[in-house]
Amino acid sequence: MEHKSAWLKYTDKEVKAVYDYSKGYKEFLSNNKTERECCRFFAQEAEKQGYVNLDFLIGTNKKLKAGDKVYAVNMGKEIILFNIGKDSIETGMNILGAHIDSPRLDLKQNPLYEESGLAYFDTHYYGGIKKYQWVTLPLALHGVVVKKDGTVINISIGEKDDEPVFFVSDLLIHLAQDQMVKEASKVVEGEALDIIIGNKPFTVKSKSKDNEKDLVTKNILGILDKKYGIEEADFNSAEIEVVPAGKARDAGFDASMILGYGHDDRVCSYPSFTAMMAVKKPQRTSCCILVDKEEIGSVGATGMKSMFFENTVAELINLLGSYSELSLKRCLAHSDMLSSDVGSGYDPHYAEVFDKKSVAFLGNGLLFNKFTGSRGKSGSNDANAEFIAKIRKVMDDKNISYQFTELGKVDKGGGGTIAYITALYGMNVIDCGVPVLSMHAPYEAISKADIYEVYKGYEAFLESMK
Secondary structure, eight states: OOOOOGGGGOOHHHHHHHHHHHHHHHHHHHHOOSHHHHHHHHHHHHHHTTOEEHHHHHHHTOOOOTTOEEEEEETTTEEEEEEOOSSOGGGOOEEEEEEOOOOEEEEEEEEEEEETTEEEEEEEEESSOOGGGGTTOOEEEEEEEEOTTSOEEEEEESSSTTSOOBBOOOOOGGGOTTGGGSOHHHHSOGGGOOEEEEOOOOOOOSOOGGGGSSHHHHHHHHHHHHHHOOOGGGGGGEEEEEEEOSOOEEESTTOOEEEETTHHHHHHHHHHHHHHHHOOSOSSOEEEEEESOGGGTSOSTTSTTSSHHHHHHHHHHHHTTOOOHHHHHHHHHTOEEEEOOOEEBOOGGGGGGSOGGGOBOTTSOEEEESBOEETTTBTOOBOOHHHHHHHHHHHHHTTOOEEEOOSSOTTSOEEOOSHHHHGGGTOEEEEEEOEEBSTTSSSEEEEHHHHHHHHHHHHHHHHHOO
């Protein structure tokens, strides 16, 4: 089936709307590189639009009604938003669900060490990465350090022009004969992804040799204490992520694309959120889930496999004055969801891994994956045909450009999303998002037309899905 580029249908006014929307996304992507930063941004923006924290409502026992807007935050890393519709919540919700974590390097809990006059932070990579892609890049530190007295120190170092950056070194080509014949997975080992953070030794005034050990480390500790109030033991209660430094940038002479870190999956979380904000008085309750830990299996207290979503919906139903276990089960089972996650964009340089009949092309609009998983659909949610037919009608009625796709050829690999988890409730779920080039690389690329079509498609789904 032939699909045309979404750019071809736009008027001059619509082209301007695409670029204007993408400008806001670029700013978001540049300023929010961790799940904590994303969650904080979404909560602040939601409050500006009249959303109220669920904890406050529970504390005051204020009853909810149609038109009320509510959000709930889980440990600063996950946020769920609701716009209460006119219909009974037992008839279900229209749900958008994306994740806000991205592949990266994490500092270990005892990260600081020195070797041969260089100070390092020891790291552990997070999510599926090609390790060799992370060497010789300017890197920034983002996260939190929590001291024993409960003081939280927010960390962001390496994004401003007057701040230092950090890097992972690589072997010089002149001595890399043995390295160059290794398999790509072995060219750089996980334990070699430690970042260099300093080289200047602390000036020792005493002549005692005992004071001459690990002087670079000593100097770094002095800087950490003076600038940030951090001592070495505080890393035990810290969550610091190592991410590419710098802003997302327009790509191509025509500025039709965006190159940046973290498109997977912030290129779906941002339009999910903005679509949620655009819907004012829905007939059916709208819900937006922006969740953590998808890149490592959706595990843990802030992953989709936790009970936070179900517990939050239960609290919502209780404040609507109609809680029962049966009401909760009916609400979840009758809901419809777009699992808002990225898919692979066709790359002509690697055509051998794609089925060209079933792949997403950049610029052709949002993508639907009926199923994900790997090889024989292992680990997949497989959306049913009746649900897909309804989705097609919603998109066609709103003139949304879309394409039905797969990740790649059947036996070439695979991937997953949160779709199969929410499908356990019995709700209809299908994967729907943006095609990406160089997925999981430090810098990924997307088309501005695709994110705009996704935004309009998500808005249409929240407003029109019945």
